[in-house]
Amino acid sequence: MTRVTTWLEHDPDARVIRWGWTLWLAWGLVGGALLLNDIGHGTGVLSLILVAPFWGLWLLWPAYRGVRALWNWQSQSAWGEWNGAYYEFDGRQIRILLQRDRIWVVADDVLDALDLQGRQRDAGRIRQISGRDGLVRLPHSRLLTFSEIGIKAWLDRRTDIDAHKFSRWLDKQVIEPYRRRLEMDASEPHNAQHK
Known part of the structure; x- marks a missing residue:
């Protein structure tokens, strides 16, 4: 995009x-x-x-x-890398940073989209499920972000229907298209050499 x-x-x-x-x-x-x-x-x-x-x-x-x-x-600034990195799930804005082979999702946006309150928003509890590297602060940012592996681990443990919808949306609308685009970009120089 x-x-x-x-x-x-x-x-x-x-x-x-x-x-x-x-x-x-x-x-x-x-x-x-x-x-x-x-x-x-x-x-x-x-x-x-x-x-x-x-x-x-x-x-x-x-x-x-x-x-x-x-x-x-x-x-x-640190916000510059988020420019144009907004997606929408169920009418809620989700900030997603796509960096080469890594995908970062802002934790507050995910928690807001799933309407989680109180202890469910506790970073320590989320980190126990998603792993030490699953929920981190990116350099030059105060935002807690999920790594791709961390958010999948955390969503797999959730039993509510919204979490399953979000997981499917993340796979189908964000991760898979981004991976396909990376593969196409990687194969373009190879195809250009053969022409």
């Missing part, structure tokens, strides 16, 4: 950014000097009202660059 890129992801090159800040600074200096001159001659408030739209435009450049910086920070 490829994610559609937004206009914020297409940053102009360094020259455009440098000229943008140069023009912004020049506009601020010249416009500020003229505004101070008008205030000194007693027409400051009227002048400020008349040029307010231009000062609003002047503030757009740092606002745009601030949004760009925030966008870059978010996409490169």
Whole structure:
């Protein structure tokens, strides 16, 4: 699944950014000097009202660059790897991180989807069933995640119908398609060499 890129992801090159800040600074200096001159001659408030739209435009450049910086920070942060990794089970959002040959499922999303409460949500109890490596915190993340083996072990021990539905959904809608895609990607270079 490829994610559609937004206009914020297409940053102009360094020259455009440098000229943008140069023009912004020049506009601020010249416009500020003229505004101070008008205030000194007693027409400051009227002048400020008349040029307010231009000062609003002047503030757009740092606002745009601030949004760009925030966008870059978010996409490169620990949450960046979860972008586009959302699946839906029974109307509930399930975050699933697919990394090469590993699959990680956010434990809170699974527990919410199965409507588990109280002791059923205890990480220690879940870890006893899923195994030490079955429920872990990923690096650079505070989220507890199930490994593929861990969630299967944990779901196999559950007897409620929702857990069986979730297990089937996970196998048929997430794991099997992902494994097939990995196999196809692995065989493509081999097929390209034979053509």
